[in-house]
Amino acid sequence: MLGMNKNDTRMLLLVAALTMLAPFILNPFPTDSGLAQFNAGYPDLMQRFVIFGIFAIGFNILFGLTGYLSFGHAAFLGVGSYSAVWMFKLLAMNVIPAIILSVAMAGIFALLIGYVSLRRSGIYFSILTLAFAQMSFNLAYSVLTPITNGETGLQLNLDDPRVLGVSQTADGSIPVTNLFGLEMRSTFEMAVGPWAFQFNAGYYLCALIMIAVFYLSIRIFRSPFGLMLKAVKSNQQRMNYTGLNTRPYTLAAFVISGMYAGLAGGLLASMDPLAGAERMQWTASGEVVLMTILGGAGTLIGPVLGAGFIKYFENIFSKINESVLHSWFSVLPDGLEDLLVTLVYPFVGKGWHMTLGILFVLVVVFLPGGLVEGGQRIANWRRNKKAGDNKPTGNTEPAE
Amino acid sequence: MDAILLQILNGLDKGSAYALIALGLTLIFGTLGVVNFAHGALFMIGAFCAVTVQRIFSISFETIDENQTDFLGNALVVKTPYVEAWFGAEMGGAIIDWAVPLAILFAIPIMVFVGYAMERGLIKHFYKRPHADQILVTFGLAIVLQEVIKYFYGANPIQTPAPEALSGIVNVGAIIGMDIVYPVWRIVYFFFSLMVIGGIFSFLQFTTFGMVVRAGMADRETVGLLGINIDKRFTVMFGIAAAVAGLAGVMYTPINSPNYHMGMDFLVLSFVVVVVGGMGSLPGAVLAGFLLGILESFASMNEIKSIIPGIDQIIIYVVAIIILLTRPRGLMGRKGVMED
Numbered sequence: 001m002l003g004m005n006k007n008d009t010r011m012l013l014l015v016a017a018l019t020m021l022a023p024f025i026l027n028p029f030p031t032d033s034g035l036a037q038f039n040a041g042y043p044d045l046m047q048r049f050v051i052f053g054i055f056a057i058g059f060n061i062l063f064g065l066t067g068y069l070s071f072g073h074a075a076f077l078g079v080g081s082y083s084a085v086w087m088f089k090l091l092a093m094n095v096i097p098a099i100i101l102s103v104a105m106a107g108i109f110a111l112l113i114g115y116v117s118l119r120r121s122g123i124y125f126s127i128l129t130l131a132f133a134q135m136s137f138n139l140a141y142s143v144l145t146p147i148t149n150g151e152t153g154l155q156l157n158l159d160d161p162r163v164l165g166v167s168q169t170a171d172g173s174i175p176v177t178n179l180f181g182l183e184m185r186s187t188f189e190m191a192v193g194p195w196a197f198q199f200n201a202g203y204y205l206c207a208l209i210m211i212a213v214f215y216l217s218i219r220i221f222r223s224p225f226g227l228m229l230k231a232v233k234s235n236q237q238r239m240n241y242t243g244l245n246t247r248p249y250t251l252a253a254f255v256i257s258g259m260y261a262g263l264a265g266g267l268l269a270s271m272d273p274l275a276g277a278e279r280m281q282w283t284a285s286g287e288v289v290l291m292t293i294l295g296g297a298g299t300l301i302g303p304v305l306g307a308g309f310i311k312y313f314e315n316i317f318s319k320i321n322e323s324v325l326h327s328w329f330s331v332l333p334d335g336l337e338d339l340l341v342t343l344v345y346p347f348v349g350k351g352w353h354m355t356l357g358i359l360f361v362l363v364v365v366f367l368p369g370g371l372v373e374g375g376q377r378i379a380n381w382r383r384n385k386k387a388g389d390n391k392p393t394g395n396t397e398p399a400e
Numbered sequence: 401m402d403a404i405l406l407q408i409l410n411g412l413d414k415g416s417a418y419a420l421i422a423l424g425l426t427l428i429f430g431t432l433g434v435v436n437f438a439h440g441a442l443f444m445i446g447a448f449c450a451v452t453v454q455r456i457f458s459i460s461f462e463t464i465d466e467n468q469t470d471f472l473g474n475a476l477v478v479k480t481p482y483v484e485a486w487f488g489a490e491m492g493g494a495i496i497d498w499a500v501p502l503a504i505l506f507a508i509p510i511m512v513f514v515g516y517a518m519e520r521g522l523i524k525h526f527y528k529r530p531h532a533d534q535i536l537v538t539f540g541l542a543i544v545l546q547e548v549i550k551y552f553y554g555a556n557p558i559q560t561p562a563p564e565a566l567s568g569i570v571n572v573g574a575i576i577g578m579d580i581v582y583p584v585w586r587i588v589y590f591f592f593s594l595m596v597i598g599g600i601f602s603f604l605q606f607t608t609f610g611m612v613v614r615a616g617m618a619d620r621e622t623v624g625l626l627g628i629n630i631d632k633r634f635t636v637m638f639g640i641a642a643a644v645a646g647l648a649g650v651m652y653t654p655i656n657s658p659n660y661h662m663g664m665d666f667l668v669l670s671f672v673v674v675v676v677g678g679m680g681s682l683p684g685a686v687l688a689g690f691l692l693g694i695l696e697s698f699a700s701m702n703e704i705k706s707i708i709p710g711i712d713q714i715i716i717y718v719v720a721i722i723i724l725l726t727r728p729r730g731l732m733g734r735k736g737v738m739e740d
Binding site: 120122123132139141142283351356 | 530
């Protein structure tokens, strides 16, 4: 279907079903039950899932296919956010022109940075991209304040021109982002028994875009172009010896992944129209690296899983505080309860970054293929067990 | 003229920190071939060694002084640090006052141990893996170390003053008949870093151990074939590199109050320094550290900022980009090392 083989079609349909039904899937616990805090089915978080999914899918096109590890991708996300907010300030509150501009701007930036950075490979490439990203971050914080509004971040104002829209609504407030009149923040709530499911317009826009770009990335992975990129990853020298100039291919991959990042930035700003320089900091670039590796670099579905995983833990894990822990362990005797709370507490709540770091180290050491490889290993193990033959499989399937 | 000299001084003390961290990074890269993203975290742990030592020295016991009363009329509770009780008020007070320099003695064994544990426990498994994996695993490790420190010491910067005798300012220009007033501690920091750098270089140059390490850096395989356990020596060098970063951190605390993410802030810059100096070149790292420090402080002069606004924020990166594109092996890098 649509030029994909059966497996890919199944995967695309799976992703589509998951994102479309996310308000149900992520809301498994009744609203007033004790486990309700594990529900992730509220619009803000669901938007983040898919937006960072887009970001990670794009990053994976560069890192997963070519093996070039960029530590500066957050810069493109930041550029996208700033351009989108400027579009809201100057043109109209419709998200379409904003998103188009943010993708285009990020593409131009990626072309410039990529053209210079791709002259080097390996660790030098990582450091060059890092240097460029830190440069943009520093500039956004200091000299470019007229464009970026420095530390405060770029926000909408009541006196913005908005040529095609209104500066302020009838009741004197800032207009909200919309898609031809459909407000991004409008949410339809459906109460089924004790559950409350929320369907948010902005989320569904992001989800549709994510499915589209996911499809695009499948096509890129399976195209001759994608094959060329994989060849660059496995042996660039040999490619050069065959007389082929690999740079246009890597540059194209870099620009595409930069545009994905810009799209994610534009969507972030469309959901919540403000942009700050901290989105460009190198730790933010590190985050997308974490997502991709955790999910499985070079696989199609991995980055999406990784992004969802990290964003879920960031929002849900970090909400668990000491009193919640005490209520969980309250069945235990007092001394044991306190002991367990003291043992667990450093890893949840404010300390969830520690859990993330430990998890990340473990994944890099033991599961270089990320969650996807973990899943495949379990699947293989079960298949072998079922087949009942003791012969070792020898080679596992490549993580694709 | 005064202004220029002042900027050079400013650059030297910032450059000292860059040079020390970059030296450690290069030692690790030159010996083990590992790109250590956790090096900034080692710098930070060093700084928190100073904080810990100061806190330990200040542990006090309380006594009730019947002769004095506080403003409510109750007997006054006097806090006396244990060190004052043991060594007498004067000596004890001096020990507390000099906590930061004394922390060096504690920091060296701790940092060597941390470095040793890091290498044996984690990094040793990554020699055969690509550089990207090394970057990733050390990046994860840096997050963990940072969070551990944050858990124990909180997220706020902790004031750690220098000894009173060294915390004032001094007119360094007086010797040459000019008027340049400068904080004493920063000058101390500069000379301290020179001492550490000199120590490392003479250790490598004049001891048998250092000679073997240098030989291993040049050709690891041959040294191994000669029956020398080079891995063991490289592990020790990792410990020493960690100690250098830690010492840089200890002495940096009075200049900038340590917080848990100070390492990350320095890490990016130190990497740039290493690249500019040349991957694996020790003199290059030191030279580039001081050079970039001075360059940065010149770029932050108002005269220059008025010509090119914002240059002070990006000068180091611009230099790094230019160097990488025109001379990828860096200022003093050997030909053929990582030159792709």
